[in-house]
Amino acid sequence: MKEYPRTQLGTQPEYLYAGYRSSIRRAPSQPLIQVPHTLSELTGPLYGHNPIGETDNDLTRHFADPPLGERIIVAGRVLDEDGRGVPNALVEVWQANASGRYRHSRDSHPAPLDPNFLGAGRAITDDEGNYRFVSIKPGAYPWRNHPNAWRPAHIHFSLFGVGLLSRLVTQMYFPGDPLMAIDPVLHSIADEGARQRLVSSFDLSLTEPEWAMGYRFDIVLRGRSSTPFEDSAR
Amino acid sequence: MTLTPTASQTVGPFFNFGLTTNHALGIMAPDGAEGEHITLVFRVIDGEGLPTPGDSMIELWQADSQGRYQHPVDPRSADADKNFCGFGRLETDANGVCVFETVKPGRVPHSDGSEQAPHINVTLFGRGLGKPLRTRVYFAGEPANVDDPVLALIPADRRETLLAKPVAGQASAWAIEIHLQGEAETVFFDV
Numbered sequence: 001m002k003e004y005p006r007t008q009l010g011t012q013p014e015y016l017y018a019g020y021r022s023s024i025r026r027a028p029s030q031p032l033i034q035v036p037h038t039l040s041e042l043t044g045p046l047y048g049h050n051p052i053g054e055t056d057n058d059l060t061r062h063f064a065d066p067p068l069g070e071r072i073i074v075a076g077r078v079l080d081e082d083g084r085g086v087p088n089a090l091v092e093v094w095q096a097n098a099s100g101r102y103r104h105s106r107d108s109h110p111a112p113l114d115p116n117f118l119g120a121g122r123a124i125t126d127d128e129g130n131y132r133f134v135s136i137k138p139g140a141y142p143w144r145n146h147p148n149a150w151r152p153a154h155i156h157f158s159l160f161g162v163g164l165l166s167r168l169v170t171q172m173y174f175p176g177d178p179l180m181a182i183d184p185v186l187h188s189i190a191d192e193g194a195r196q197r198l199v200s201s202f203d204l205s206l207t208e209p210e211w212a213m214g215y216r217f218d219i220v221l222r223g224r225s226s227t228p229f230e231d232s233a234r
Numbered sequence: 235m236t237l238t239p240t241a242s243q244t245v246g247p248f249f250n251f252g253l254t255t256n257h258a259l260g261i262m263a264p265d266g267a268e269g270e271h272i273t274l275v276f277r278v279i280d281g282e283g284l285p286t287p288g289d290s291m292i293e294l295w296q297a298d299s300q301g302r303y304q305h306p307v308d309p310r311s312a313d314a315d316k317n318f319c320g321f322g323r324l325e326t327d328a329n330g331v332c333v334f335e336t337v338k339p340g341r342v343p344h345s346d347g348s349e350q351a352p353h354i355n356v357t358l359f360g361r362g363l364g365k366p367l368r369t370r371v372y373f374a375g376e377p378a379n380v381d382d383p384v385l386a387l388i389p390a391d392r393r394e395t396l397l398a399k400p401v402a403g404q405a406s407a408w409a410i411e412i413h414l415q416g417e418a419e420t421v422f423f424d425v
Contacts, residue, residue, distance in 0.1 A: 005236075008238060011238050012242055012364075012365055013242060013243065013365055015363065015364060015367075020362070020364065022244075022361050022362030023362045023363070024281070025280050025282050025362065026280050026281060026286075026360060026361075026415070027414075028367065028414065028420075028422050030392075030419050030421070032423060032424035033388055033421055033423055033424065034424040034425075035423045035424070035425055037425065038344055038345065038350065038384070040297070040342055040350070040355050040370075041425055043303035043305035044295060044305060045320065046304070079237060082235060082236065082237070083236075083237050092253060093252065094251060094253070104247075104248040106247065120251050120252040120255075156245065156249065156252060158245075158252070163305070167293070167366070168239070168240060169242060169244075169245050169359055170241060170243045171243040171244075185243060185244060188364045189241045191241075193238075195241070197240060197241065198240070198241060220238065220240045221240070222239045
């Protein structure tokens with residue numbers, strides 16, 4: 001039973017990042033206690049075995065009519081720290097609609113809701129760790145973090161990997177978005193390379209002619225396959 | 235090849251319609267699950283002393299009543315209770331509260347041959363949290379707490395923050411508050 005590598009400095013957000021105002025009253029003020037990786041940490045929910053509905057990974061097909069917006073394909077590979085694909089990983093996504101509005105009762109942005117867009121989906125990675133979603137490009141939206149604050153367009157991702165420590169919730173951004181340079185959520189990560197890895201890349205090979213542009217977003221989860229996983233059914 | 239894990243980002247305030255629509259994930263132990271069935275009540279309080287209304291989410295992961303995890307890394311996983319799902323996930327409500335139905339976990343082996351005290355692993359996500367907070371829930375009055383290798387790493391005066399307490403007048407119910415900051419700030423882990 002081997003411990004996972006510990007996190008490299010700067011490659012994950014700090015709990016307290018004053019530029020992200022909500023962190024000020026939620027970040028722990030006491031030092032964290034470093035704990036060993038016991039069976040409790042090295043096991044974890046194998047949550048991906050619930051049946052996934054046929055249209056769960058196509059956010060444009062959740063209603064009878066298609067949503068408004070720029071249709072996109074988002075696909076990539078889920079990898080472990082050794083670069084091996086993670087099969088059977090549950091990938092959940094949620095996002096704002098093309099106008100930058102979430103279908104959520106507390107989203108007060110005065111942009112229109114789209115009756116044909118829910119904005120939530122899920123998928124399971126295949127044997128090589130690949131996933132694929134069809135959606136529409138989300139809009140940027142204002143928030144009240146500071147005067148004239150706007151979030152860059154993003155899709156929220158939630159992933160379950162091989163163990164508890166592999167669990168990841170993150171956000172995928174779009175290349176060339178000028179709002180990324182001034183976004184405190186993204187800049188709560190000190191390391192520029194780590195920030196860049198949250199930006200998807202336009203990919204002509206994923207793009208389907210006369211139908212949808214493709215964006216590639218690969219994701220690396222904590223953990224190594226040099227555990228029983230590589231031999232097991234997972 | 236060694237890759238750097240992808241950076242975490244906050245779940246933000248609007249995760250609910252994506253992550254917590256399935257309220258059945260609060261029932262980890264249906265009727266057929268072995269062991270002592272318990273109700274576990276969480277309340278999450280932020281640095282202003284206010285509950286986190288609807289914008290935080292708790293995920294639990296725990297062993298079955300015999301201390302076995304339903305996972306291939308656990309050598310006893312084949313014997314783990316098939317009627318028990320060790321995973322739970324709920325959003326906190328308007329009062330910062332969420333309630334799980336589960337069983338009291340058994341003792342989980344530790345690598346040095348000793349055993350850990352019964353505990354439940356907690357991962358807390360929320361608006362304002364760039365990465366999740368990780369902690370454990372133990373049970374107040376449990377004799378095994380004295381020898382637990384993780385509790386032993388925590389300064390004695392802060393261990394109490396990880397102890398669920400019995401709910402007065404309600405059988406088999408336990409409650410714990412998670413304080414993000416303040417005098418009673420919960421101990422969080424660097425894993």
